Amino acid sequence: MIEIKKLSKQADNKFILRGIDLRVNKGETVAVLGPNGAGKSTLLKVLATLIKPTAGHVLMNGLDLRKNHIEIKKVIGYLPHSSLLYDHYSPLENLVFFGNIYGVNNVEQRAVNLVKEVGLSFFLNEPVKNFSRGMIQRIAIARAIIHEPEVLLLDEPHTGLDQGAISILNNVILSMKEKGTTTLMVTHDFKQAAEICDRIIIVKNGKIVDDFRIETRNQGFVSEKYELQVEGVS
Amino acid sequence: MNLFRTALFLAKKDLYSELKTKQILTTQIIFAGLVIVVFSFAFDPANNTTKAVIPGVIWVIIVFAGILGLNRSFISEQRNDTMQGLLVAPMESASIYLGKFLANFTMMLIVELVSIPFLFLLFDFKFLGSLPYFILVVFLGSFGFIAIGTFLAALAANSKSSEMLLPLLLFPITTPILIGVVQATRIILTNMEKLASAIAWIQLVTAYDVIFFVVCFLLIDYVLEV
Numbered sequence: 001m002i003e004i005k006k007l008s009k010q011a012d013n014k015f016i017l018r019g020i021d022l023r024v025n026k027g028e029t030v031a032v033l034g035p036n037g038a039g040k041s042t043l044l045k046v047l048a049t050l051i052k053p054t055a056g057h058v059l060m061n062g063l064d065l066r067k068n069h070i071e072i073k074k075v076i077g078y079l080p081h082s083s084l085l086y087d088h089y090s091p092l093e094n095l096v097f098f099g100n101i102y103g104v105n106n107v108e109q110r111a112v113n114l115v116k117e118v119g120l121s122f123f124l125n126e127p128v129k130n131f132s133r134g135m136i137q138r139i140a141i142a143r144a145i146i147h148e149p150e151v152l153l154l155d156e157p158h159t160g161l162d163q164g165a166i167s168i169l170n171n172v173i174l175s176m177k178e179k180g181t182t183t184l185m186v187t188h189d190f191k192q193a194a195e196i197c198d199r200i201i202i203v204k205n206g207k208i209v210d211d212f213r214i215e216t217r218n219q220g221f222v223s224e225k226y227e228l229q230v231e232g233v234s
Numbered sequence: 235m236n237l238f239r240t241a242l243f244l245a246k247k248d249l250y251s252e253l254k255t256k257q258i259l260t261t262q263i264i265f266a267g268l269v270i271v272v273f274s275f276a277f278d279p280a281n282n283t284t285k286a287v288i289p290g291v292i293w294v295i296i297v298f299a300g301i302l303g304l305n306r307s308f309i310s311e312q313r314n315d316t317m318q319g320l321l322v323a324p325m326e327s328a329s330i331y332l333g334k335f336l337a338n339f340t341m342m343l344i345v346e347l348v349s350i351p352f353l354f355l356l357f358d359f360k361f362l363g364s365l366p367y368f369i370l371v372v373f374l375g376s377f378g379f380i381a382i383g384t385f386l387a388a389l390a391a392n393s394k395s396s397e398m399l400l401p402l403l404l405f406p407i408t409t410p411i412l413i414g415v416v417q418a419t420r421i422i423l424t425n426m427e428k429l430a431s432a433i434a435w436i437q438l439v440t441a442y443d444v445i446f447f448v449v450c451f452l453l454i455d456y457v458l459e460v
Contacts, residue, residue, distance in 0.1 A: 048322050049321070049322060050318060050321055050322060052459065070324050070325075070326070071324075073322060073323060073324040073325075074324040076322065078318075078322045080315065080318060082314050082315035082318070083314050084314060084315055084316055084318055084319035085314055085316070085319075086247075086251065086314070086316055087313060087314065088251060088254050088255055089251070089254075093250075097243065097247050098319065098323065100243045101240055101243055101244075101320075101323045101324075101325060102323060102324060103236075103324075143319070
Protein backbone atom coordinates (compact mmCIF):
# COMPACT_ATOMS: atom_id res chain seq x y z
CA MET A 1 0.00 0.00 0.00
CA ILE A 2 2.68 2.51 1.03
CA GLU A 3 6.25 1.84 -0.01
CA ILE A 4 8.99 4.29 0.92
CA LYS A 5 12.47 3.79 -0.50
CA LYS A 6 15.58 5.70 0.64
CA LEU A 7 13.53 8.82 1.40
CA SER A 8 15.58 11.89 2.34
CA LYS A 9 14.64 15.48 2.97
CA GLN A 10 17.18 18.23 3.34
CA ALA A 11 16.38 21.79 4.45
CA ASP A 12 19.02 24.50 4.92
CA ASN A 13 21.94 22.03 4.86
CA LYS A 14 20.26 19.93 7.53
CA PHE A 15 18.97 16.43 6.84
CA ILE A 16 15.53 16.04 8.38
CA LEU A 17 14.94 12.58 6.89
CA ARG A 18 17.93 10.32 6.21
CA GLY A 19 17.14 7.46 3.89
CA ILE A 20 13.86 6.15 5.29
CA ASP A 21 12.80 2.70 4.08
CA LEU A 22 9.33 1.60 5.05
CA ARG A 23 6.54 -0.62 3.82
CA VAL A 24 3.03 -0.35 5.22
CA ASN A 25 0.44 -2.91 4.16
CA LYS A 26 -3.19 -2.18 3.35
CA GLY A 27 -5.35 -1.92 6.47
CA GLU A 28 -2.44 -1.55 8.89
CA THR A 29 -2.57 1.07 11.65
CA VAL A 30 0.94 2.29 12.33
CA ALA A 31 2.05 4.68 15.09
CA VAL A 32 5.12 6.81 14.43
CA LEU A 33 6.86 7.70 17.69
CA GLY A 34 9.98 9.74 18.29
CA PRO A 35 11.40 12.75 20.12
CA ASN A 36 10.75 16.33 19.00
CA GLY A 37 12.62 17.19 15.80
CA ALA A 38 13.05 13.55 14.79
CA GLY A 39 11.34 14.13 11.43
CA LYS A 40 7.96 12.47 12.13
CA SER A 41 5.79 15.36 10.92
CA THR A 42 8.08 15.92 7.91
CA LEU A 43 7.61 12.27 6.95
CA LEU A 44 3.84 12.76 7.11
CA LYS A 45 4.06 16.00 5.08
CA VAL A 46 6.06 14.24 2.36
CA LEU A 47 3.43 11.48 2.21
CA ALA A 48 0.66 14.10 2.10
CA THR A 49 2.43 15.68 -0.94
CA LEU A 50 2.94 18.96 0.93
CA ILE A 51 6.74 18.71 0.81
CA LYS A 52 8.81 17.40 -2.06
CA PRO A 53 11.48 14.93 -0.96
CA THR A 54 15.14 15.65 -1.72
CA ALA A 55 15.80 12.03 -2.69
CA GLY A 56 14.07 8.67 -2.67
CA HIS A 57 10.75 7.31 -3.83
CA VAL A 58 7.30 6.97 -2.37
CA LEU A 59 4.82 4.57 -3.93
CA MET A 60 1.19 4.51 -2.89
CA ASN A 61 -1.09 1.87 -4.39
CA GLY A 62 1.79 1.30 -6.82
CA LEU A 63 1.68 4.95 -7.99
CA ASP A 64 4.74 7.18 -7.80
CA LEU A 65 4.16 10.22 -5.59
CA ARG A 66 6.11 12.54 -7.91
CA LYS A 67 4.32 11.54 -11.10
CA ASN A 68 0.77 10.79 -9.91
CA HIS A 69 0.25 13.30 -7.13
CA ILE A 70 -3.34 14.11 -8.08
CA GLU A 71 -4.36 10.44 -8.11
CA ILE A 72 -2.58 9.90 -4.79
CA LYS A 73 -4.15 12.97 -3.18
CA LYS A 74 -7.58 11.45 -3.89
CA VAL A 75 -6.87 8.52 -1.56
CA ILE A 76 -5.18 10.48 1.25
CA GLY A 77 -6.88 11.95 4.30
CA TYR A 78 -4.54 14.31 6.15
CA LEU A 79 -5.02 15.71 9.64
CA PRO A 80 -2.16 17.97 10.79
CA HIS A 81 -1.82 20.05 13.99
CA SER A 82 -4.01 22.79 12.53
CA SER A 83 -7.67 22.15 11.86
CA LEU A 84 -7.57 23.29 8.17
CA LEU A 85 -11.10 24.64 8.74
CA TYR A 86 -12.55 28.02 7.80
CA ASP A 87 -13.44 29.82 11.04
CA HIS A 88 -16.48 31.71 9.83
CA TYR A 89 -17.93 28.63 8.13
CA SER A 90 -20.13 26.14 9.97
CA PRO A 91 -19.13 22.44 10.15
CA LEU A 92 -21.63 21.69 7.38
CA GLU A 93 -20.27 24.44 5.10
CA ASN A 94 -16.67 23.39 5.74
CA LEU A 95 -17.38 19.72 5.02
CA VAL A 96 -19.48 20.46 1.94
CA PHE A 97 -16.72 22.69 0.53
CA PHE A 98 -13.98 20.10 1.02
CA GLY A 99 -16.31 17.29 -0.08
CA ASN A 100 -16.99 19.16 -3.33
CA ILE A 101 -13.27 19.67 -3.93
CA TYR A 102 -12.77 15.89 -3.49
CA GLY A 103 -15.73 15.16 -5.76
CA VAL A 104 -17.79 13.38 -3.08
CA ASN A 105 -21.23 12.25 -4.22
CA ASN A 106 -24.24 13.32 -2.19
CA VAL A 107 -21.88 15.51 -0.19
CA GLU A 108 -24.42 17.26 2.02
CA GLN A 109 -25.83 13.99 3.36
CA ARG A 110 -22.32 12.65 3.90
CA ALA A 111 -21.36 15.84 5.80
CA VAL A 112 -24.44 15.67 8.02
CA ASN A 113 -23.73 11.99 8.81
CA LEU A 114 -20.10 12.73 9.68
CA VAL A 115 -20.98 15.63 11.98
CA LYS A 116 -23.43 13.28 13.67
CA GLU A 117 -20.74 10.59 13.91
CA VAL A 118 -18.37 12.96 15.73
CA GLY A 119 -21.15 13.97 18.11
CA LEU A 120 -21.70 17.57 17.04
CA SER A 121 -24.98 17.40 15.12
CA PHE A 122 -26.44 20.03 17.48
CA PHE A 123 -23.78 22.51 16.21
CA LEU A 124 -24.19 21.70 12.50
CA ASN A 125 -24.82 25.31 11.47
CA GLU A 126 -22.78 27.19 14.10
CA PRO A 127 -19.61 28.95 12.92
CA VAL A 128 -16.50 26.95 13.80
CA LYS A 129 -14.89 30.05 15.40
CA ASN A 130 -17.21 29.63 18.42
CA PHE A 131 -16.05 26.04 19.04
CA SER A 132 -13.68 24.71 21.72
CA ARG A 133 -10.39 23.03 20.74
CA GLY A 134 -11.89 19.56 21.18
CA MET A 135 -14.93 20.36 19.05
CA ILE A 136 -12.75 21.84 16.31
CA GLN A 137 -10.59 18.70 16.34
CA ARG A 138 -13.68 16.51 15.90
CA ILE A 139 -14.76 18.51 12.83
CA ALA A 140 -11.17 18.43 11.57
CA ILE A 141 -11.30 14.61 11.77
CA ALA A 142 -14.58 14.63 9.84
CA ARG A 143 -12.93 16.88 7.21
CA ALA A 144 -10.02 14.46 6.86
CA ILE A 145 -12.33 11.50 6.17
CA ILE A 146 -15.06 13.26 4.12
CA HIS A 147 -13.91 11.44 0.95
CA GLU A 148 -13.48 8.03 2.65
CA PRO A 149 -9.69 7.94 2.15
CA GLU A 150 -7.75 4.74 1.74
CA VAL A 151 -4.78 6.23 3.59
CA LEU A 152 -5.17 8.30 6.74
CA LEU A 153 -2.25 10.48 7.87
CA LEU A 154 -2.74 11.82 11.39
CA ASP A 155 -0.32 14.19 13.12
CA GLU A 156 -0.79 14.04 16.90
CA PRO A 157 -4.57 13.69 16.60
CA HIS A 158 -5.17 13.12 20.32
CA THR A 159 -3.54 16.37 21.49
CA GLY A 160 -5.91 18.57 23.51
CA LEU A 161 -8.85 16.17 23.35
CA ASP A 162 -11.00 15.19 26.34
CA GLN A 163 -11.78 11.52 27.04
CA GLY A 164 -15.05 11.64 25.10
CA ALA A 165 -13.37 13.11 22.03
CA ILE A 166 -10.48 10.61 22.28
CA SER A 167 -12.94 7.76 22.31
CA ILE A 168 -14.81 9.23 19.28
CA LEU A 169 -11.50 9.64 17.41
CA ASN A 170 -10.41 6.07 18.24
CA ASN A 171 -13.78 4.73 17.09
CA VAL A 172 -13.42 6.63 13.81
CA ILE A 173 -9.90 5.22 13.27
CA LEU A 174 -11.02 1.69 14.11
CA SER A 175 -14.11 1.86 11.90
CA MET A 176 -11.95 3.16 9.05
CA LYS A 177 -9.56 0.27 9.69
CA GLU A 178 -12.44 -2.19 9.36
CA LYS A 179 -13.13 -0.69 5.94
CA GLY A 180 -9.51 -1.37 4.98
CA THR A 181 -8.04 2.09 5.53
CA THR A 182 -4.32 2.27 6.18
CA THR A 183 -3.45 4.69 8.98
CA LEU A 184 -0.15 6.35 9.80
CA MET A 185 -0.36 8.25 13.08
CA VAL A 186 2.36 10.46 14.54
CA THR A 187 1.84 10.58 18.29
CA HIS A 188 3.44 11.10 21.69
CA ASP A 189 0.56 9.31 23.37
CA PHE A 190 1.84 5.75 24.02
CA LYS A 191 -1.47 4.68 25.57
CA GLN A 192 -3.44 5.49 22.41
CA ALA A 193 -0.69 4.06 20.21
CA ALA A 194 -0.80 0.76 22.12
CA GLU A 195 -4.59 0.72 22.12
CA ILE A 196 -5.35 1.25 18.44
CA CYS A 197 -2.19 0.49 16.47
CA ASP A 198 -0.91 -2.82 15.07
CA ARG A 199 2.61 -1.66 14.61
CA ILE A 200 4.99 0.93 16.06
CA ILE A 201 7.78 2.76 14.29
CA ILE A 202 10.34 4.77 16.26
CA VAL A 203 12.02 7.61 14.39
CA LYS A 204 15.19 9.27 15.67
CA ASN A 205 17.37 11.83 13.85
CA GLY A 206 15.52 11.27 10.60
CA LYS A 207 15.95 7.47 10.61
CA ILE A 208 13.75 4.54 11.59
CA VAL A 209 15.50 3.01 14.58
CA ASP A 210 12.86 0.45 15.56
CA ASP A 211 9.88 -1.17 13.89
CA PHE A 212 7.80 -3.73 15.79
CA ARG A 213 4.31 -5.20 16.03
CA ILE A 214 2.24 -5.02 19.21
CA GLU A 215 -0.03 -7.94 19.85
CA THR A 216 -0.69 -7.45 23.56
CA ARG A 217 -1.86 -3.80 23.66
CA ASN A 218 0.67 -3.29 26.43
CA GLN A 219 1.61 0.38 26.94
CA GLY A 220 4.56 -0.60 29.16
CA PHE A 221 6.10 -2.61 26.33
CA VAL A 222 5.91 0.42 23.98
CA SER A 223 7.42 2.76 26.62
CA GLU A 224 10.22 0.28 27.29
CA LYS A 225 11.12 -0.01 23.61
CA TYR A 226 10.91 3.78 23.18
CA GLU A 227 13.15 4.56 26.13
CA LEU A 228 15.67 2.03 24.90
CA GLN A 229 15.93 3.80 21.55
CA VAL A 230 15.70 7.48 22.44
CA GLU A 231 17.61 7.45 25.72
CA GLY A 232 19.66 10.65 26.02
CA VAL A 233 17.49 12.60 23.59
CA SER A 234 15.37 15.34 25.19
CA MET B 235 -12.34 20.07 -16.71
CA ASN B 236 -11.59 19.26 -13.10
CA LEU B 237 -9.34 22.34 -13.03
CA PHE B 238 -12.24 24.70 -13.74
CA ARG B 239 -14.68 22.83 -11.52
CA THR B 240 -12.45 23.07 -8.44
CA ALA B 241 -11.52 26.69 -9.31
CA LEU B 242 -15.22 27.56 -9.35
CA PHE B 243 -15.75 25.88 -5.96
CA LEU B 244 -12.84 27.88 -4.55
CA ALA B 245 -14.07 31.17 -6.04
CA LYS B 246 -17.56 30.45 -4.71
CA LYS B 247 -16.09 29.74 -1.28
CA ASP B 248 -14.18 33.04 -1.25
CA LEU B 249 -17.17 35.05 -2.42
CA TYR B 250 -19.45 33.36 0.12
CA SER B 251 -16.85 34.08 2.83
CA GLU B 252 -16.90 37.71 1.75
CA LEU B 253 -20.69 37.74 1.91
CA LYS B 254 -20.46 36.48 5.50
CA THR B 255 -17.57 38.58 6.81
CA LYS B 256 -17.90 41.68 4.58
CA GLN B 257 -14.25 42.47 5.22
CA ILE B 258 -12.73 43.08 1.80
CA LEU B 259 -15.52 44.46 -0.36
CA THR B 260 -16.68 46.95 2.28
CA THR B 261 -13.12 48.25 2.74
CA GLN B 262 -12.66 48.55 -1.02
CA ILE B 263 -15.92 50.43 -1.54
CA ILE B 264 -15.27 52.78 1.40
CA PHE B 265 -11.79 53.47 0.00
CA ALA B 266 -13.19 54.17 -3.47
CA GLY B 267 -15.84 56.48 -1.99
CA LEU B 268 -13.22 58.43 -0.03
CA VAL B 269 -11.01 58.87 -3.10
CA ILE B 270 -13.93 60.17 -5.14
CA VAL B 271 -15.10 62.58 -2.42
CA VAL B 272 -11.55 63.92 -1.82
CA PHE B 273 -10.96 64.44 -5.55
CA SER B 274 -14.34 66.10 -5.97
CA PHE B 275 -13.32 68.62 -3.29
CA ALA B 276 -9.89 69.15 -4.84
CA PHE B 277 -11.12 69.77 -8.40
CA ASP B 278 -14.01 71.99 -9.29
CA PRO B 279 -16.56 69.90 -11.28
CA ALA B 280 -17.66 73.08 -13.10
CA ASN B 281 -14.18 73.52 -14.56
CA ASN B 282 -13.63 71.81 -17.93
CA THR B 283 -10.03 70.78 -17.15
CA THR B 284 -11.40 68.64 -14.30
CA LYS B 285 -12.68 66.17 -16.93
CA ALA B 286 -9.07 65.38 -17.79
CA VAL B 287 -8.54 64.08 -14.23
CA ILE B 288 -11.32 61.47 -14.41
CA PRO B 289 -9.43 58.71 -16.29
CA GLY B 290 -6.65 58.95 -13.70
CA VAL B 291 -9.09 58.85 -10.76
CA ILE B 292 -10.79 55.74 -12.18
CA TRP B 293 -7.48 53.86 -12.26
CA VAL B 294 -6.34 55.18 -8.87
CA ILE B 295 -9.51 53.61 -7.44
CA ILE B 296 -9.02 50.32 -9.29
CA VAL B 297 -5.33 49.99 -8.40
CA PHE B 298 -5.51 50.85 -4.71
CA ALA B 299 -8.86 49.19 -3.98
CA GLY B 300 -7.54 46.15 -5.88
CA ILE B 301 -4.44 45.97 -3.69
CA LEU B 302 -6.62 46.01 -0.57
CA GLY B 303 -8.38 42.87 -1.83
CA LEU B 304 -5.30 41.13 -3.22
CA ASN B 305 -3.45 41.47 0.07
CA ARG B 306 -6.15 39.54 1.92
CA SER B 307 -6.65 36.94 -0.78
CA PHE B 308 -3.92 34.49 0.27
CA ILE B 309 -3.27 35.78 3.80
CA SER B 310 -6.80 34.65 4.68
CA GLU B 311 -5.74 31.08 3.87
CA GLN B 312 -3.00 31.18 6.54
CA ARG B 313 -5.46 31.07 9.43
CA ASN B 314 -5.76 27.43 10.54
CA ASP B 315 -3.41 26.57 7.65
CA THR B 316 -6.35 26.22 5.29
CA MET B 317 -3.92 26.61 2.38
CA GLN B 318 -2.53 23.19 3.37
CA GLY B 319 -6.08 21.85 3.14
CA LEU B 320 -6.22 23.08 -0.46
CA LEU B 321 -2.75 21.79 -1.29
CA VAL B 322 -3.48 18.25 -0.09
CA ALA B 323 -6.76 18.17 -2.02
CA PRO B 324 -6.77 16.55 -5.49
CA MET B 325 -6.46 19.79 -7.42
CA GLU B 326 -3.71 21.45 -9.41
CA SER B 327 -2.04 24.59 -8.01
CA ALA B 328 -3.28 26.33 -11.16
CA SER B 329 -6.80 25.60 -9.96
CA ILE B 330 -6.12 27.46 -6.70
CA TYR B 331 -4.74 30.40 -8.71
CA LEU B 332 -7.72 30.41 -11.04
CA GLY B 333 -10.20 30.23 -8.15
CA LYS B 334 -8.53 33.10 -6.31
CA PHE B 335 -8.31 35.11 -9.53
CA LEU B 336 -12.02 34.65 -10.24
CA ALA B 337 -12.97 35.74 -6.71
CA ASN B 338 -10.68 38.81 -6.77
CA PHE B 339 -11.82 39.77 -10.26
CA THR B 340 -15.50 39.50 -9.33
CA MET B 341 -14.98 41.69 -6.27
CA MET B 342 -13.05 44.21 -8.36
CA LEU B 343 -15.89 44.37 -10.90
CA ILE B 344 -18.40 44.98 -8.10
CA VAL B 345 -16.26 47.87 -6.77
CA GLU B 346 -16.06 49.34 -10.29
CA LEU B 347 -19.79 48.93 -10.82
CA VAL B 348 -20.49 50.94 -7.67
CA SER B 349 -17.69 53.51 -7.77
CA ILE B 350 -17.47 54.57 -11.43
CA PRO B 351 -21.12 55.74 -11.75
CA PHE B 352 -20.70 57.49 -8.37
CA LEU B 353 -17.56 59.22 -9.72
CA PHE B 354 -19.36 60.39 -12.88
CA LEU B 355 -22.26 61.63 -10.76
CA LEU B 356 -20.11 63.61 -8.33
CA PHE B 357 -17.99 65.13 -11.10
CA ASP B 358 -21.12 65.92 -13.11
CA PHE B 359 -19.53 64.10 -16.04
CA LYS B 360 -21.55 63.83 -19.27
CA PHE B 361 -20.52 60.59 -20.94
CA LEU B 362 -20.00 61.37 -24.64
CA GLY B 363 -17.52 58.62 -25.54
CA SER B 364 -18.14 55.01 -26.49
CA LEU B 365 -19.56 53.01 -23.60
CA PRO B 366 -18.68 49.54 -25.03
CA TYR B 367 -15.06 50.62 -25.53
CA PHE B 368 -14.96 52.13 -22.06
CA ILE B 369 -16.30 48.87 -20.53
CA LEU B 370 -13.78 46.88 -22.59
CA VAL B 371 -10.84 48.99 -21.36
CA VAL B 372 -11.92 48.76 -17.71
CA PHE B 373 -12.43 45.00 -18.09
CA LEU B 374 -9.05 44.37 -19.75
CA GLY B 375 -7.15 46.62 -17.36
CA SER B 376 -8.75 45.04 -14.28
CA PHE B 377 -8.18 41.54 -15.73
CA GLY B 378 -4.44 42.10 -16.20
CA PHE B 379 -4.00 43.89 -12.90
CA ILE B 380 -5.83 41.21 -10.91
CA ALA B 381 -4.18 38.30 -12.82
CA ILE B 382 -0.68 39.54 -12.02
CA GLY B 383 -1.75 40.75 -8.56
CA THR B 384 -3.20 37.36 -7.57
CA PHE B 385 0.03 35.63 -8.56
CA LEU B 386 2.19 38.12 -6.66
CA ALA B 387 -0.16 37.98 -3.64
CA ALA B 388 0.53 34.23 -3.47
CA LEU B 389 4.24 34.94 -3.68
CA ALA B 390 4.15 37.70 -1.05
CA ALA B 391 1.89 35.82 1.37
CA ASN B 392 4.82 33.77 2.68
CA SER B 393 6.67 36.94 3.65
CA LYS B 394 6.22 38.59 7.06
CA SER B 395 5.88 42.01 5.42
CA SER B 396 3.58 40.85 2.63
CA GLU B 397 1.40 43.99 2.74
CA MET B 398 4.46 46.10 1.88
CA LEU B 399 5.97 43.58 -0.52
CA LEU B 400 2.90 43.20 -2.77
CA PRO B 401 2.74 46.84 -4.02
CA LEU B 402 6.53 46.85 -4.43
CA LEU B 403 6.35 43.83 -6.73
CA LEU B 404 3.08 44.74 -8.39
CA PHE B 405 3.67 48.31 -9.58
CA PRO B 406 6.74 47.73 -11.77
CA ILE B 407 5.18 44.70 -13.46
CA THR B 408 1.78 46.25 -14.07
CA THR B 409 3.12 49.63 -15.25
CA PRO B 410 2.66 48.82 -19.00
CA ILE B 411 -0.97 47.84 -18.32
CA LEU B 412 -1.63 50.99 -16.31
CA ILE B 413 -0.06 53.27 -18.92
CA GLY B 414 -2.07 51.55 -21.66
CA VAL B 415 -5.44 51.66 -19.90
CA VAL B 416 -5.09 55.22 -18.61
CA GLN B 417 -4.24 56.43 -22.11
CA ALA B 418 -7.07 54.42 -23.68
CA THR B 419 -9.57 55.59 -21.05
CA ARG B 420 -8.53 59.23 -21.58
CA ILE B 421 -9.06 58.97 -25.33
CA ILE B 422 -12.39 57.14 -25.02
CA LEU B 423 -13.79 59.56 -22.46
CA THR B 424 -12.53 62.84 -23.84
CA ASN B 425 -11.32 62.56 -27.43
CA MET B 426 -13.09 59.91 -29.50
CA GLU B 427 -11.50 61.25 -32.71
CA LYS B 428 -8.29 59.45 -31.73
CA LEU B 429 -10.04 56.08 -31.34
CA ALA B 430 -7.44 54.34 -33.49
CA SER B 431 -4.79 55.28 -30.95
CA ALA B 432 -7.00 53.93 -28.13
CA ILE B 433 -7.42 50.65 -30.04
CA ALA B 434 -3.63 50.35 -30.31
CA TRP B 435 -3.36 50.76 -26.52
CA ILE B 436 -6.14 48.17 -26.04
CA GLN B 437 -4.25 45.69 -28.25
CA LEU B 438 -1.08 46.21 -26.22
CA VAL B 439 -2.93 45.66 -22.94
CA THR B 440 -4.67 42.56 -24.33
CA ALA B 441 -1.36 41.02 -25.40
CA TYR B 442 0.16 41.82 -22.01
CA ASP B 443 -2.87 40.31 -20.22
CA VAL B 444 -2.70 37.07 -22.20
CA ILE B 445 1.07 36.62 -21.79
CA PHE B 446 1.09 37.30 -18.07
CA PHE B 447 -2.04 35.25 -17.36
CA VAL B 448 -0.45 32.21 -19.03
CA VAL B 449 2.91 32.80 -17.31
CA CYS B 450 1.25 33.13 -13.87
CA PHE B 451 -0.82 30.01 -14.59
CA LEU B 452 2.31 28.01 -15.39
CA LEU B 453 4.48 29.31 -12.54
CA ILE B 454 1.99 29.17 -9.67
CA ASP B 455 3.04 25.57 -8.89
CA TYR B 456 6.46 26.79 -7.70
CA VAL B 457 4.99 29.66 -5.69
CA LEU B 458 2.50 27.59 -3.69
CA GLU B 459 4.98 24.91 -2.64
CA VAL B 460 5.14 24.67 1.18
